[in-house]
Amino acid sequence: MPIHFTLKHTALGLALIGASTGVSASDAENFPSKPMQFLVAAGAGGGTDNFARVVRPMFEEAVGGARINVINLPAASGALAHQRTANGAPDGHTLDFASTTLVTSLAAGQNPVGLDQLTPVARMQSDVMALFVNPERFEDFDAFMTYAEENPGKVTVGGTHTASPDHMAFLSLADASGLDMNFIPYDSTGNATANVLGGNIDATTTSLSPLLSYIDAGQMAPILIFSDERLEDYPDAPTTVEYDWDLTDGNDRAIFVHADTPEAIVQRLESAFKEVYDSDDYQAYAERVNLDYREGWMDGAQYRERLENNYTLYSRLLENE
Structure with missing residues (x-):
């Protein structure tokens, strides 16, 4: 076919x-x-x-x-x-x-x-995709990237099931950045988020809208936005394009x-x-x-x-x- x-x-x-x-x-x-x-x-x-x-x-x-x-x-x-x-x-x-x-x-x-x-x-x-972390674990994306470079194969990033938009965002980021990371699939965004907060995984790739309440509470932070330009609501979060990665899919x-x-x-x-x-x-x-x-x-x-x-x-x- x-x-x-x-x-x-x-x-x-x-x-x-x-x-x-x-x-x-x-x-x-x-x-x-x-x-x-x-x-x-x-x-x-x-x-x-x-x-x-x-x-x-x-x-x-x-x-x-x-x-x-x-x-x-x-x-x-x-x-x-x-x-x-x-x-x-x-x-x-x-x-x-x-x-x-x-x-x-x-x-x-x-x-x-x-x-x-x-x-x-x-x-x-x-819906804009982003890489999210517990801000108590990683201050920003440069800190995350340094950790990943120093610990190849040990960084775990969660998201909804295999072949989901979350998974594709992860694969696109790993492909463009060359970082050696592993994807852990979950049955829901909530479960992936809970495992970031619990320290079981290092980060999650998902869209912005489901995590707004966590961001507002200071529990989760978008440290890399899959966008052409920085978002007004998150002026400190760099975009993928700033790293010369053509990753803007939502x-x-x-x-x-x-x-x-x-x-x-x-x-x-x-x-x-x-x-x-x-x-x-x-x-x-x-x-x-x-x-x-x-x-x-x-x-x-x-x-x-x-x-x-x-x-x-x-x-x-x-x-x-």
């Missing part, structure tokens, strides 16, 4: 696809024409689930009052959500809400749905549809989500949950390119681990 987006999606190709699936130009104009499904490739209560549920009423308004059912399909790192989307009708009424786990699990061989089977509509969030949250969905419907969906993204209500939500540290929006074409590049990188990192 091919694993990359194909190049068949030209205007002519999409027109032929629309004809073969019975989706006409008028269908696109009248979209949506029936109830819709938001398939969440994650469990209830997590970041992707909250994202989908917050967006739902805003999206309903943007497309003229469609009825939408949100369905959580967390099994196999969300693969079931991807399969249902890829195997369903290519009419834009089934949307796959997924995080970066979609491409990390694909690179790890855990996801049977190739990137050629889904079309990205848009990315709306990119934990993205995006929307996908069946790969054969006609371009007119994909564009209708993209425009509706852009309207949601630009709204005061959505921006207030993003600020409230600290997802406004950097621009979250990418249109479908931009995100397609990002996914391709990340698939290549993550495949290499996992192969060389």
